[in-house]
Structure formats: C-alpha cells, structure tokens
Amino acid sequence: MSLKGNVQTAVTDSEEYTIRWYKPRDRAAFIDLYSLAFASRGEEWFRWKYEQNPYAERVPIIVAEKDGEIGAVRPFIPLLLRVADNTVPVIQLADLVVHPDHRRQGLMTTLSRWMKTNCWDDYAATFTYATQAARDGILKMQAERWTDHDLGPFVKYERLNNVAAFVGDDHSRSVRLGATLATPAYRLKHRIGDRLASVDPTIRVVRHESVPVSLLASLYKTAVPETAHILRDETFYNWRFAEPGREFVTYVAMRDALPIAAIVVGTDHLTESPSTAQLVEVLPLAGSEARVPEFSALVSHITRDYGTVDHLCATNGTLSRNVLSAHGFSPTDSFPLSKLATPSYLLVCPLGGSADDAVVTEGLTRHNGWNTTYCERLLG
Structure with a gap:
C-alpha cells in the first residue's frame, strides 16, 4: 500500500x-x-x-x-x-x-x-x-x-551491566566512585537473578544472525493487538530491518518444533560508550501475560549473549513486567535510572x-x- x-x-x-x-x-x-x-x-x-x-x-x-x-x-x-x-x-x-x-x-x-x-x-x-x-x-x-x-x-526498561559507563568527567568524584563501586554489585545481582529466573525446559531457543521476515510476519498475525500499533507485515519488516549501520539478531522460541515467540535485538556500530543492545521487536505483540515462559526463555538467552554490553533496553507493555523484572530490567523512571535516563x-x-x-x-x-x-x- x-x-x-x-x-x-x-x-x-x-x-x-x-x-x-x-x-x-x-x-x-x-x-x-x-x-x-x-x-x-x-x-x-x-x-x-x-x-x-x-x-x-x-x-x-x-x-x-x-x-x-x-x-x-x-x-x-x-x-x-x-x-x-x-x-x-x-x-x-x-x-x-x-x-x-x-x-x-x-x-x-x-x-x-x-x-x-x-x-x-x-x-x-x-x-x-x-x-x-x-x-x-x-x-x-x-x-x-x-x-x-x-x-x-x-516508559523504557534498562538492565545495567556497567554503571560506570554512564558517568563521565563532568560528574563529581563521589559520583564517579559510586558508579565504579556499583558496577560489580549490579553484575552480581544479575548473575543471581539469572540463575533464579524460571525457564521452561520444553522451550528451545534458536538464534538467527539475521531477521527472518516471513517468520516475524507470521508471529505477528497470531495475536494482533486491538490497540493502536504500526502494522507489521513483510513489506514493513523488509524495509525496517534493512537499516544500515545497525546489526539485528533474532531469537525464536520453539515448542514442539513450532515457533511461538521471537525477539529481535539491535546493536549499532558506534564505538563510544555506553554500548547498547535494544530489544527492538517482540512478537507476538499481544498477550504477553500469557506468554511468560517463552519470553522468559528468550530474554534469558539474550542477557547471557549480551552480558558484555553496558546496558540492555526494552520497552514497556509488550513484554510482561514480571519477565523484565526477573531478568534484571528496571523502569527508567525508578531510582537510580531516573538520574541517568532522559524521559x-x-x-x-x-x-x-x-x-x-x-x-x-x-x-x-x-x-x-x-x-x-x-x-x-x-x-x-
């Protein structure tokens, strides 16, 4: 169209x-x-x-x-x-x-x-x-x-892996010291949380080093939201994920050899700090509360694979807050993220x-x- x-x-x-x-x-x-x-x-x-x-x-x-x-x-x-x-x-x-x-x-x-x-x-x-x-x-x-x-x-959610990356020379010495001390504490918290997070053993996660457009379009159709949202189809995805300068990796949750959910993670090629991995697309868009096991399995793999980036970002609504919280994500309007993020x-x-x-x-x-x-x- x-x-x-x-x-x-x-x-x-x-x-x-x-x-x-x-x-x-x-x-x-x-x-x-x-x-x-x-x-x-x-x-x-x-x-x-x-x-x-x-x-x-x-x-x-x-x-x-x-x-x-x-x-x-x-x-x-x-x-x-x-x-x-x-x-x-x-x-x-x-x-x-x-x-x-x-x-x-x-x-x-x-x-x-x-x-x-x-x-x-x-x-x-x-x-x-x-x-x-x-x-x-x-x-x-x-x-x-x-x-x-x-x-x-x-509203966005962040999982901080390296707090010190968000603090520069323009911050006070005490703030820089606090960020340096906070980083290992955050990493320990994430390791403990990752081990405690529930993951369904019947779900297999497959990683694609690109974006399987037809698969994403099919998953979108399985639960189309009634609320306002940008239409997802192959035309949109073919254009959207052709963005140069950004790398996209797709994680697909499988049960009984059938795809049931997917998350696309995007990273850019910029070298300056902080480094970022964004959960760019989450499918299906609707019914996240009923898909806690599959989304938890996906996020578990993503946080493991992107443990070296300074922070991971997700958006509010599509993923269950329970899933995000279980895997170390906090809303950016909560302390201390509210001091670092621009609303x-x-x-x-x-x-x-x-x-x-x-x-x-x-x-x-x-x-x-x-x-x-x-x-x-x-x-x-």
Missing part, C-alpha cells in the same frame, strides 16, 4: 525563506545538517530511511531555504497504523533540524504550518516521541491540534484522515493505548 496523498508542489515563502519539498540536490546538505545535530550518517542511511520508504512516493522531507542554503529540515516517516480492524496511514515526525545560523527565525513553527496545510489531512494521525523540552514546545506551538493528545511517558513522551494528533472514523480516533487518543516497541521508536 502506498501513501500517495494530495502532494502540493507549490512553493511557499515565509519572509526571506522558501518552504518547499525536498529535491535530490538537497541530499548532501541534509546529511551535513543531520550530522551536525545528531550523529554522522551517510548516503546509504539516507536512501534507506527516506528514499526507500515503502509508503511514500516522494522523499518525505520539507526544507527551509534562504539564498540557496538549507536552513532547516522537517522530515517525517509515512507508516501504516492498525486500530482494531482498521488500517490507516499515519506519519511519524522525526529528525527536525535547524542550523545554528538560522535559529530564532520561527522556522520550526513555519515548517509545521506548511506541513499542516499541504499534507497533514491526507493522514489519519501524526505522532512523535519528544523530550520534555520538545514536548513543551510542540504543545505550545500547535495547541489547536496537539492539546489533550499527550499520551504520557514512553521521552508519546504525542499523538488525529488528523483529517480519521475525522469520520470514531473507532480510529478513540483508539489513537486513548491514554497508554498504543502498543509500541523500539521497532518504531528508533525511527525517530
């Missing part, structure tokens, strides 16, 4: 800036601007994320140009969202960047207004994951369309594409009603 929409090609001027759709000649400028704000990325990454997106016919980026120079970019990611039995097009906001030389010109607001006029109403909703500062800015800037659609914190919030705004569908609109705005994993969180 392709999200065509009524794409406008007209150029809009905002004082001295021209607001328009991305053109191929903008690629190098976009990558330079992105690398300045976030991390160094290359053309292969850009092609994957924006040019090869299977749900867009054009590169979904809006730019602000002044005197031939790109001052800001407002990318978004078209996706398909499923709510109950309905599948609707949505957009995830991601990677907004304003060059330092072009800040305090109101470009964030200008780009958002242009986007709102030209393409928002072709979609059922827009959503984003925002820091506290970004959340406050969005709610203030788009009060008429974002108010009452703050769905709360995006993020899920903001959702229904748009014109869902105006006539009460089921979709209600599902989009239900507090804590979304079923999300790192699979979509890491996109933006």
